[in-house]
Amino acid sequence: MVAAQAHVAYLDHAATTPMRAEAIAAMQPYLVEHFANPSGSHRASRGARLAIDEARDEVAAVLGCAPGEVVFTSGGTEGDNAAIFGAVRRHGGAAVCSAAEHHAVLHCVEHLKGEVVAVDRSGVIDLVALEETLSRVAARGDHTSVVSVMAVNNEVGSVTPLRDVARIVRRLAPQAVLHTDGVQAVCWLDVRDVVLVTDVATFSAHKFGGPKGAGVMVVKSGTSLEPLIMGGGQERDRRSGTHNVAGIVATAAALRATAEVREAEVRRVASLKSHLVATVLGAL
Template identity: 55%
Template sequence: MRPEAVEAMLPFLTEDFGNPSGSHPSARRARRAVDEAREAMAQVCGCEPGEIVFTSGGTEADNHAVFGIVERRGGSVVCSAVEHHAVLEPVEALGGRVVPVDEHGVIDLDALAAALDDSVTLVSVMLANNEVGTIQPLSEIAEIVRRRAPDAAFHSDAVQALTWLDVAGLCSPVDLLSLSAHKFGGPKGVGLLMVRSGVEPAPRLLGGGQERERRSGTHNVAGIVAMSVAAQSALRERTEVVRRVGRLRDRLADGLRLVPDAIETGVPLRDGVPDRSGKITGNCHFCFPGIEAEALLFLLEESGIHASAASACTSGAQDPSHVLAAMGVPRRAAKGSLRLSLGRETTDVDVELALEAVPAAVERLRMFR
């Protein structure tokens, strides 16, 4: 967590532990803090404060968007094949339509148009992919949705994006937007769903109606305040962080491309040069055919490198991800996938360590094929 976010939340875990739904002085201070955080997050999202619904994180926000719209409007739902499971599984549970992507993870716009009709009430396409970092063309998608399914709401899971992209600008065409605090230096367990006026998905949590009857449950005041502070810091630092981390990411990726048979996932070549402009700066994703990701992660952990093979939000066995399958990555290559995430605290020393450890680990594992 960002130190300023930790500092901001501490008073609401100690002396100001009031319930913002109450009427005594401590409760009023808590309510004021929630209201100020709501105003700050509205600026981050490019919306009105009343369009912010605080949630327990991105999964709840995504589920609320998908199930809530269908419960309110009926109809069918559409999403891309590379969505986070928090969107993909609700869409599949509702019998929705899943649209393919190209080899770089970008949604097939012609296939999207073909999947839309007057029966569609929600389209969900993420801003930036959580595994391979691909950025989706939301403005072009919005135009197709408005033309082919004019009554559909447009939702975007932007959980992965805030540190790296202008979320307010890029998501201006969307009706619903999901964010999660821990992706930009806030605490785990708090997030939001932005809901434009007039959209109004049905509530998923019923009870006290604390979020203007759109979501019930006592506010996580400390988490909400910390999220707003972290988001404002992320916005202030974004230009410099993207510049500095971009240099580190490119150095890392260029070095890993030298590993025999390495595949840099989702990155096209332009005149023989990798073009990483279509993915977020903090993502470096490779596939190394002929090895097992689980064994690679074990060796990297021994070297002090904490990485992942697929989404860090899923549990269980290290199976090749649905994202790589949708992109057409062969299973033999996908089984050797590696995601290295960079952030504002990543240093040249970290990159140098990875450039030493990853090639050595891949070579060691290939010796035992």
């Protein structure tokens, strides 16, 4: 409907984005011609597997991690669940998150009867409250297995000071897995910085011009998670299930295209925001 009505301004990109032309072009051959299961051993399967390997290299280059740290998922919700449940099941202990997290994180922590940390009036995690929470967990003889704090809030756009969060976690809960839901970060931040300071970072393709039902989870080397999905051992036993080859290659294409124009797009949107604010204030 939006595409058919040129006069309609679509302003809900935090919910989903239209697919980039690069992503559509990348995925189309794998929907029609190259449809083989990449887990097979014949030539067609090897071709599909090569496409996944190339996409993994491309994603790793944009995110600033090693290709072996990239895990392809079905999206942000699966990635968030895999990070939180995977850490608790593997290491025991408490799960901690901020009160402003997406429900894909918040409901996991609540289900595990974990700790929810207050945020300030801007929706940013209260760092003093985080320190108090981690100290309280330790004082009762328990340990924190995972701390999850989103990079950019999906409702109000507040940006978490992840480096400050990381310093607190490394000091008070050094054994904890530090996870960030980076779903809203890709279009607006240099995600290499997001990946750099965390142990696990999760992303969803449809938030940056890729297809729905595809995502990326970066699991740093040395970080141990219990797999959420068991089966055929795909993704080095970290996420089983037949690969969504078309979605994976489209994710890589969309991520690369987004990174290439990100700085210019941030400036353009900031200019539009300034114009909107000035116009509204001028009309009052």
